[in-house]
Amino acid sequence: MTSTPQGVIQGVEDKRSYVRGMFTAIAPRYDLLNHVLSLNIDRRWRRMAIGRLQWESAPGGTYLDLCAGTLDLAAELVRRDGFCGEVVGADFVVPMLKLGKRKHWALRPVGADALELPFSDGRFSGCTVGFGVRNLTDLRTGLREAHRVLRPGARLVVLEFGTPRPGPLRMLYLMYFKHVLPRVGRIVSKHASAYSYLPDSVQDFPDVEAFCTLLREVGFVGVGTMPLTFGIAHLFWGERQ
C-alpha cells in the first residue's frame, strides 16, 4: 500500500488512475526533474542499461521500450553508432510520449498499457523498462507481457531504483530521498504528491532477490543483476528461452 499526501492508494484501480493522472500532470517537467534530482546520474544509468541489451547482435531489429515516458531510454538506443533498427516506445500516458517524440525521428511512440500489450508474440528483438515496473499495478502480468512479445533469445533489461545497503551512505541517501527530493519535486513539478509517491513506491518494490525470482517464474533465463551507484538503482536482465 502506497501513501500520498492526499491519502493512501488502496487498490489496483486506485493506483492505476493515480499513476496515469500523476504522469500526465508532471509530463512537462519530468525530464528536468529527473536530471536535477539525480544530479544527472540517470543519464549514466540509461547508458549502462542499453549497454546490457545486447542490441549489437540484431542492430536492425525492432526494440520495445516499455513504460517509455518521455523516451529517454529509447533515444539512448536509437542514437547508438551502428544501430539501424527502430524503437517502439509504449506508455499509457500519451502526453509523456508526445514530449519524447521530438528527441529522435526513429522513435515510434505507441499509447499502450504494459499489462495488455497490443503486439504479437515474439515481435521484438529486445525490451527495456526504465523506472517503470515499480508503477505497474500487477508486476507479474507486466513481466509476462514483456516475455510474450520478445522473440526467443531476446533480452529484457530493467532499470529500477533500489536502496543502498545499511551504512552511513544509506542514511544520507534516505534523508535526501525521503525529505529533500519530495520538497524540491513538489515545488518544481507543482504536483502535491508525485515526488512523495516516488520514495514510497521504491520502498514497496520487491527486493533484488525477489525480483530476480519473479523474472525466472515468468520464464526468463540467464537472469542477472547489477547495483548502480552503491545500490541507488539496479539493473536486471533476462532472456526469453
Ligand SMILES: C[S@@+](CC[C@H](N)C(=O)[O-])C[C@H]1O[C@@H](n2cnc3c(N)ncnc32)[C@H](O)[C@@H]1O
Ligand atoms: C517514472 S516514468 C519512467 C519513464 C521512462 N522510462 C524513463 O526512463 O524516464 C514511469 C512511466 O511508466 C508509465 N506507466 C506506468 N504504468 C504503466 C502501464 N500500466 N502501462 C504503460 N505505461 C505505464 C507512466 O505513464 C510513466 O510514463
